[in-house]
Amino acid sequence: MNTSALFLKKIVFAGLFLSVASVSLSGQNTSKEIRLKNNSSTTVTDYTLEIPVENLALPFGNYIAEYEGKVVPVEISSNIYNKTFAILPIDKIDANKELKITIKSGHAEAYPKRTYAELSHKIGGQFVGREYIGEHSWVKPNNITLPGSFTDHSYYIKYEGPGWESDKVAFRFYLDNRNAIDVFAKKTSEIVLPGVGIDGFSNYHNMAAWGMDNMKVGAGLGIGTIAVWNGSKAVRVDKKDSTTCLIPMDGKIRSQVKTIYYGWDANGTKCNLTSLISIDAGSRASHMELFVDKNIDNLATGIIKDKNAKLTIKKEEGSEWSYIATFGKQSLNKDMQGLVVFVHTKQIKQITEDELNHVLVLSPDNGYLEYYFMPTWELDKEPVKDEATFLKCIDEVLNRLNSKFNITGLK
Structure with missing residues (x-):
């Protein structure tokens, strides 16, 4: 097994959503720094960033994202083809601006439920x-x-x-x-x-x-x-x-x-x-x-x-x-x-x-x-x-x- 990859299985049963991991946490990196560049000529607000889970190469767990002093949750979502994404909210990114985002293990407990x-x-x-x-x-x-x-x-x-x-x-x-x-x-x-x-x-x-x-x-x-x-x-x-x-x-x-x-x-x-x-x-x-x-x-x-x-x-x-x-x-x-x-x-x-x-x-x-x-x-x-x-x-x-x-x- 490639233990640097994240494998998630989704189970829906009686209205409950469960996430099951098939990886071990030992010896694995639990943080990643990415950079997001807005190449458009306009400011974008209330943007939900989607990253394919397999591209993050992080072990199973709870994650947060930090950027510009903000702490936001990272959630797992799937599209209609059951392709799995890690998603996180970006409140604003100006035209031609780059954001440094750190994804790491943690809980965004203070972040409100907005959906x-x-x-x-x-x-x-x-x-x-x-x-x-x-x-x-x-x-x-x-x-x-x-x-x-x-x-x-x-x-x-x-x-x-x-x-x-x-x-x-x-x-x-x-x-x-x-x-x-x-x-x-x-x-x-x-x-x-x-x-x-x-x-x-x-x-x-x-x-x-x-x-x-x-x-x-x-x-x-x-x-x-x-x-x-x-x-x-x-x-x-x-x-x-x-x-x-x-x-x-x-x-x-x-x-x-x-x-x-x-x-x-x-x-x-x-x-x-x-x-x-x-x-x-x-x-x-x-x-x-x-x-x-x-x-x-x-x-x-x-x-x-x-x-x-x-x-x-x-x-x-x-x-x-x-x-x-x-x-x-x-x-x-x-x-x-x-x-x-x-x-x-x-x-x-x-x-x-x-x-x-x-x-x-x-x-x-x-x-x-x-x-x-x-x-x-x-x-x-x-x-x-x-x-x-x-x-x-x-x-x-x-x-x-x-x-x-x-x-x-x-x-």
Whole structure:
């Protein structure tokens, strides 16, 4: 065995995440100094640095990173292909600047939890038809498998599906026949989802100290919802054999929701679709990764229409990322709200619309597709009250997506 390499095995069982090492700590170096260079012409903020675990060559253990007098956690995260990364937060790196980062054994106990994900449901009651009734308690297994017939308004799953959040915003999606993504807007940087949805089925539609559900999704795409384009409209993931949803990561700096749709009927093609949603500390944007095991060249996503919102489309040939965005008094609370979806320009097949939605039709690359979706709100802790501020938020995300970093000091 090469004892200078780090081997990690991930096990998800009954909602617990375990890390298992197959190395010995004796005689191994437990620190590494790397240098991160921002080669772009713009300052990048709230950046999550990802380093392939095998490139660090550190033994199994708990690690921190130190730079410019800051101490931050190092966490382990995987992408949809189960490739494992060490991740750490960089709050700011100026244009053409180099950071010296020391990764070493330790615990960042003082660092706050800035992301969260959960999947909770009731116990103690029973199903009567489609509805779960009776006295109940809540349990958070963070893992569930449901039949394809599971439908909306069953009153079983807390706020009807998984939830995930950063210190900027929270989301949920309906884990039923709707499979649409919704926004929980936050007025605080604190973690709020553990207390949402336990005091009544839909109280979160009313303004609370933490914020509220401020999007009306209905039959639309909400923001960033997975769909297939049938030639005239975007059809959500409504018909499938079964669905498994789990929380593979609930960290201080990244949290994730993974969902596998078995036997999805994608406009007549039966397939298995896997989605992995990630959100990072300091980010309003969620990252969606998709993998489909059949040739589906018309996957779709988008933004629900609103007559009070202005549509902006930015697609530039030669640019890696493009986006569609809406801004206006379109929130459920009749406030100024911005919605944007970022996609790889090369994967855009068509930008179109149907009766309810602004739609991006996308072609996966060997079954793989990724995009980002982001809301803003005028009552955020960092309020976005006008279009100019909204466009600045978009530029900040584009700076992160287009950033050109160079890492030295790895093996």
